[in-house]
Amino acid sequence: MSQALNKLNSKLEQLGTQAYQFDNAKWFDKNRYIQNQPSLFDSHLFHTKSLLLSDYVEEIKLTLKNLPPEQNRHAYQFAVEQVGEQMQAVIKVLKSTPVWAKENKLSQPKKAKVYKKAIQRIMQSSHxxxxxxxxxxxxxxxxxxxxxxxxxxxxxxxxxxxxxxxxxxxxxxxxxxxxxxxxxxxxxxxxxxxxxxxx
Incomplete structure (x- = not known):
């Protein structure tokens, strides 16, 4: 179980690096529609309100760090599923850019499968x-x-x-x-x- 969490944390670190590169490239600066939005994602998915992907990755890290105790299995299950949904949402934004396309042309499907499997392993073992x-x-x-x-x-x-x-x-x-x-x-x-x- 610890190994599955470690893999998830590792994937999150990679996602953080890509989000940082994304923010530095200022992909949204010329997009007036996005510039007028208070947040990149729906409020049900993230509490963060920002136009920087890195801020959202930080929220995911915080969620993963403060998972509820496993004996409270409904809250624990919800939190792990939330982490999965949040990571997919960030990846979806990254995939729309040339940076992601270039760096992940070959490895992206494999990476998505790895973190999904890690989440499934955690859920399965405790559930x-x-x-x-x-x-x-x-x-x-x-x-x-x-x-x-x-x-x-x-x-x-x-x-x-x-x-x-x-x-x-x-x-x-x-x-x-x-x-x-x-x-x-x-x-x-x-x-x-x-x-x-x-x-």
Missing amino acids: ELYQELSQNHEFERRLQEMIDLRRAQLDGANAEQNAKLNAEILALHTRLGRCRKAISATEEKIQQLEKQGNR
Whole structure:
């Protein structure tokens, strides 16, 4: 996971260099329409209001640096997807210029795929683990309900029914124990991912 974030940061550094070159070339200076705009992008995509691409790359870097904790998976997923959309928006502007066309004639499609894959890897690793954890907690809840139900049925049961219910309770407890072990193992994996992400 840390490796995927590092690759994303690396691609962002390259994007920053290209944005700086773009700004220095002053591509928008002769474009009256753009000069009259308060911002290059829609407000839902960037908070930044600027006519310099470098400012937008800085916002992406800040977003990536301050990703929400992975346990808050909806906020984390939204933030990573936002980074992907923002990078694509900046690349779209760069692609319209001769600088991008010359420097990225051969490598651009590959670069786009690399950072997309990096985002997918981060999303997949955390999303799958939290999904697994959620499923295991649901199994745990159901097993506990089944145990409670059979315990309630013990009241007023005859000797034969009592023996049958106790055998079922014992079997359910065994399954519950395995389920709780799986929950602990998944939680441990999530902690390891978080440690890697914080390095």
